[in-house]
Amino acid sequence: MAESDCFESVEESSSVGRGYESDFSTRENTSTEESFTQAQTPVKYNLPVSVSLRQQLNIKKSDYENGTDIHHIPLSYKPDYITEIDSNTVAVSCRDNNTILIINISTRSVTSTIKTSGSCWGISYNDNNLYVVIGGSIIHVMDLTGKVIRTIPIPSYGIHDITVDRDRLVCIDNTSIYCCSLDGKLMWEFENDKFQDLTCVTTDNEGNVYVTYERRPTL
Numbered sequence: 007m008a009e010s011d012c013f014e015s016v017e018e019s020s021s022v023g024r025g026y027e028s029d030f031s032t033r034e035n036t037s038t039e040e041s042f043t044q045a046q047t048p049v050k051y052n053l054p055v056s057v058s059l060r061q062q063l064n065i066k067k068s069d070y071e072n073g074t075d076i077h078h079i080p081l082s083y084k085p086d087y088i089t090e091i092d093s094n095t096v097a098v099s100c101r102d103n104n105t106i107l108i109i110n111i112s113t114r115s116v117t118s119t120i121k122t123s124g125s126c127w128g129i130s131y132n133d134n135n136l137y138v139v140i141g142g143s144i145i146h147v148m149d150l151t152g153k154v155i156r157t158i159p160i161p162s163y164g165i166h167d168i169t170v171d172r173d174r175l176v177c178i179d180n181t182s183i184y185c186c187s188l189d190g191k192l193m194w195e196f197e198n199d200k201f202q203d204l205t206c207v208t209t210d211n212e213g214n215v216y217v218t219y220e221r222r223p224t225l
Contacts, residue, residue, distance in 0.1 A: 079114045081107060087167065087206075089131045091150070097136060099126040106138065108150065120152035128167035128177065128207075137170045139177070145190075159190040167207050176215060178204045183217060 083100035085107070090096050094112045099105075106120040106129065124141035131137070135155065138146045142165055145158040160177065161184040168177040174193065176185050181204065182197040203220040210216065216225055 077114060079109060079111070079116075081116070083107070087127060087129045089129045089136070091131050097129055097131060097150075099129040099138065101125045101127055106136070106152070118150070120148070120150075122146070122152075123154075128165070128169075130168050130170040130175070132170040132172070137168055137175065139165055139168050142166055145175075145177075158186075158188065161186060161190075161192045161195070167205070169208050171209065176207055176209065178207045178217060180204055183207065183215065 081098070081100075083103040083105055085098040086101040087099045088096055091108070094110055095117075096109050096111060098107045098109060100107065102125070104122045104125055106122060106126055107116050108118040108120070109115070110117050122138065122140060123146075127139040127142060129136060129138050134149070136148050136150065137158075138148065139160070140146050143160065143163055145160060145165075145168065146154050147156050147158060148154045158175075162179045162182065164179040165177045165184075166179065168175055170176075170188070174185055174187055176183065178184070181202055182195055183204070184195050185193045187193060201217070201219055204217050205220050206218045208216050218225055
């Protein structure tokens with residue numbers, strides 16, 4: 007689901023990493039639901055790729071004549087979050103191993119490995135750079151070789167997923183959705199007591215934000 011990405015415009019075949027336990031109250035710059043809707047950002051792609059709690063990447067291709075063809079790419083580490091780089095390439099974060107895998111889904115091979123300075127959670131690709139949540143406490147902006155270009159402060163400790171598009175990013179912790187500028191300035195925050203244990207965030211081409219949460223199999 008969005009250039010973000012935990013599903014980053016992809017299907018999610020299982021529950022992914024959870025954020026840290028936190029208790030956040032509504033803040034002064036919390037906006038209305040109307041501004042929440044207006045500030046949403048779109049995603050560009052929709053690859054039939056997912057990660058699972060097993061050490062593999064799943065590729066599902068559907069053909070109206072031949073049905074669905076599913077391929078599995080074995081991985082050295084357990085994947086957690088995924089983002090699309092281009093129509094043939096995805097990046098997958100492996101939280102427990104401080105590792106990002108760059109994977110060619112056409113050749114079904116890992117083309118490069120990036121080691122991060124801490125546990126890597128949500129990951130998103132935008133404008134030739136990867137945006138990676140490190141340790142739930144900061145966002146690293148890096149190129150595809152792993153060189154950290156700059157860092158972005160996060161609006162809340164315990165951020166675990168992120169999606170980036172153009173000049174803004176949307177991220178989540180267990181209880182809230184945040185929209186920030188690319189320098190980390192909080193633009194708006196959305197919180198609803200009905201939605202707890204948020205897991206993944208993404209956007210679509212219509213400007214809608216989609217969030218999954220662990221308590222129910224709903225979007």
